[in-house]
Amino acid sequence: MTGDQITQPYAVEGRGLVKTFGDFRAVDGIDIAVPAGSIFGVLGPNGAGKTTLLRMLLGIIDPDGGERTLLGETEPLKMARQVGYLPEERGLYPSMKAAEAIAFMGALRGLPLREGRARARELLAGHGLEASADKPIRSLSKGMAQTVQLLGTIVHQPRLIVLDEPFSGLDAINQGKLEALIRREAEAGVTVLFSTHVIAHAERLCERIAIVAGGRIRFEGSVSTARDRLRPQVRLETRASDGPWRSALPPDARVDGNIWQFALPDGGIEPLLKALVDGEAGIESLSIERPGLHDAFVAIAGESAAREMGKAEAGEAQG
Structure with a gap:
């Protein structure tokens, strides 16, 4: 029985993966499992x-x-026709018409051209690009051309879609469209694996993530588990600036005027609330915020990795 006839719990697995280029170890013993x-x-x-x-x-x-x-x-290449892959380096024939480009990409994965042309027009219409079906790629905007290449990635209806930095170069509107497409494919049972240096996309889309830095996986698991590594943060505003209630606040609480910020104490919020009320702190506002994925990324991968992520995202925004 071949691999595509078996229901596998994981669509993709890697164990102890290593890759070096000269003296540089790009991947250093990675384990990964994509449900x-x-x-x-x-x-x-x-x-x-x-x-x-x-x-x-x-x-x-x-x-x-x-x-x-x-x-x-x-042997992964044996399953190539079941995979849709969008590389980081985009490339389409400028003179080829949009619908033909999509059909051509499908043909490379075994989809008959006649069927590919029909599916291409359906996909373009579904993305509001039916008027561009017979236009050459060179006449399309950058976002439209990237959409065409993405549609060519899924036209053969793969079981696994792999996207390398798919949001790179897209404006906010097209990023939203891509997120919606990824969700639709997943709802249809397709596995979607994508890389990104933009934390917000991963936080909105992913069920599970792998945080990679320096060729190693620093964390693999659910987004929720990553965020749970950090304690919730409390923001407290009081009318009083001093009093016996202050001893109930953690020693490392940060203060700005009468606004206090600190990690939720181990005992929870109830003992703190009692101390604040009994001590007549005068609670103006109190909120508990769960750490976001950005905070978890910093804690897991370090400040330097987070800064590099921020630089890359800022560079794209300026470009």
């Missing part, structure tokens, strides 16, 4: 090893060490 039917994000700064990892998992390049399984097959 079938999930949206899985590989999150990390540029140069962290994300692209090399994806290419090894797909069989585009071979690892120097370790094993990988793709849709149940230990």
